[in-house]
Amino acid sequence: MCFMVSVQCNGEISLTRSRLGTKIAYYLNAGLCNGLNEVSTVKVLVIDTIDNRRKSITARLRDRGWIISSMYMISMDNMHSVLTSHDVLVVLDQDEAVVRSILAKIMNQPIKCIFNQHISSFTRYVNRQNMIFINSEESNDVEESVIAKIDGWHLDSARLQPIAHDARSKVMLEMARKAAKTSATVLISGETGTGKEVLAKYIHQHSSFHDGPYITVNCAALPENMMEAILFGYEKGAFTSAVNTYVGKFEQAQNGTLLLDEIAEMPIGLQAKLLRVLQERELERLSGKRVVRLNLRVIAASNRDLKNQVINGLFRKDLYYRLHVLSVRCPALRERLxxxxxxxxYFIRHHAKILDKNEPVLTEGAKNKLVSHVWPGNIRELENVIQRAMIMTEGAVIDAGDISLEEGLYDFEQTDGQGGYASNIEQFSSKLEESEAKAIMEVLHEADGCRNIAARRLNISPRTLRYKIAKLRAIGLKVP
Known part of the structure; x- marks a missing residue:
């Protein structure tokens, strides 16, 4: 018996019993590709006390062209650096204490893992992790189970590079290649859904830091009062709930790459400390007495114009110039026809594998419909459209009628002629909800989309604002 661990949109952990690798792959790979080509440089670490089984698994995975490492057991001394330099961990027949240490080290890391431990002992450790637990007592062949689950993940899609057929995309990719050759800080800009994180991974994988960890921090998702502690770490006793020492994201990315996504959402007070860390390449944890020297590449990404943020006093000018050493812009999809x-x-091939279907062909009508659409949601919207067509289509072709496009989404550019923003009252269950939506959109526009500032002006918490924004997006409104 095996269980798949997934995190639902509301943050709850879901355990799904499944015998089909394709179903496991479907959930674990959702949203993985954002306009990519396949490049197989997957790194797998096999830790197994049974010598013959470890050698057999290693050989079979190496035949796939991946980079494979193996060991009898892992040392506690360099555990973090060893684990985070791999894409996949296979941990078999290890002591429960060792498994707990591994789980603690890779918490919140984008690493896929397979353990032959019973899930009931580790439920609280698996939040936000792509993990499969195989019950060795109920599995006749652990090795075959491991291989089947790994194959189900379609891991070649974990190491990808942006598709660049358009001239604008080629310029973008060339800039990224040049940036990867240095250790300089990189600023990636572009609308939501244009593939900024994909480009950041590409820079990491083609840089001298490629053997190190790749850590992502979404500044918009972090509680403002905990952001400093999460980024820079803290010592035991630094505050009431600090019962253990915590290694911050900067230290976790040591000898690798740290992506600061949605950097415009960082509170201006914390920006000063970030500036100092970037300048001095060192930090002190909260309540710490020891200076930690840093060796890493920092990439910042934003879907907002940071120059305007600086002009409006929402972003520090000195930090902007520190981040703007090298700048790469991800063009909107409508600019790269x-x-x-x-x-x-590519998305047709990808979802055909996941759904275990033959690859349908786009008709000329379907192609014309795709090319003529403005794509306000960019590549993410395109993938959703293709995925929906793949699910609904039974035949060998995808025609124009099979492609469902959402028109007239809420946009800041659409006004009602009186300075307000047009909306369809039928989208709301009451006038009160419509008025609240308009107020939120107006304030977000005035704050240039900054959630923290908008929340203060609306006199609500950032978390409440994010919840309300999610509801607006759920009914098809375009929120910056």
């Missing part, structure tokens, strides 16, 4: 069909065809 020659990428639309190659992206669509």
């Amino acid at each position: 020659n990428d639309i069909l190659p992206l669509a065809e």
Whole structure:
């Protein structure tokens, strides 16, 4: 018996019993690709006390062209650096204490893991992790179970590079290649859904830091009062709930790459400390007495114009210039028309594998419909459209009628002619909800989309604002 561990949109852990690797792959790979080509440089670490089984698994995985490491057991001394330099961990027949240490080290890391331990002992450790627990007592062949689960993940999609057929995309990719050759800080800008994180991973994988960890921090998702502690770490006793020492994200990314996504959402007070860390390449944990020297590449990403943020006093000018050493812009999909069909065809291949279907062909009508759409949601919207068509289509072709496009989404550019923003009252269950939505959109526009500032002006918490924004997006409104 095996269980799949997934995190639902509301943050709850879901355990799904499944015998089909394709179903496991479907959930674990959702949202993994954002306009990519396949490049197989997957790194797998096999830790197994049974010598013959470890050698057999290692050999079978190496035949797939992946980079494989193996060991009898892992040392506690360099455990974090060893674990985070791999994409996949296979941990078999290890003591429960060792498994707990591994789980603690890779918490919140984008690493896929397979253990032959019973899930009931580790439920509280698996939040936000792509993990499969195989019950060795109920599995006749652990090795075959491991291979089947790994194959189900379609791991070649874990190491990808952006598709660049359009001239604008080629310029972007060339800038990223040049940036990867240095250790300088990189600022990636672009609308939501244009593939900024994909480009950041590409820079990491082609840099001298590629053997180190790749750590992502979404500044918009972190509680403001905990952001400093999460980024820079803290010592035991630094505050009431600090019962253990915590290694911050900067230290976790040591000898690797740290992506600060949605950097515009960082409180201006914390920006000063970030500036100092970037300048001095060192930090002190909260309540710490020891200076930690840093060796890592920092990449910042934003879907907002940071120059305007600086002009409006929402972002520090000195930090902007520190981040703006190298700048790469991800063009909107409507600006890279020659990428639309190659992206669509890639998504067809990708979801055909996941859904275990033959690859349908786009008709000329379908191609024309895709190319003529403005794609306000960019590549993410294109993938959703293709995924929906793949699910609904039974035949060998995808025609124009099979492609469902959402028109007239809420947009800041659409006004009602009186300075307000047009909306469809039928989208709301009451006038009160419509008025609240308009107020939120107005304040977000005035704050240039900054959630923290908008929340203060609305006199609500950032968490409440994020919840309300999620509801607006759920009914099809475009929120910056």
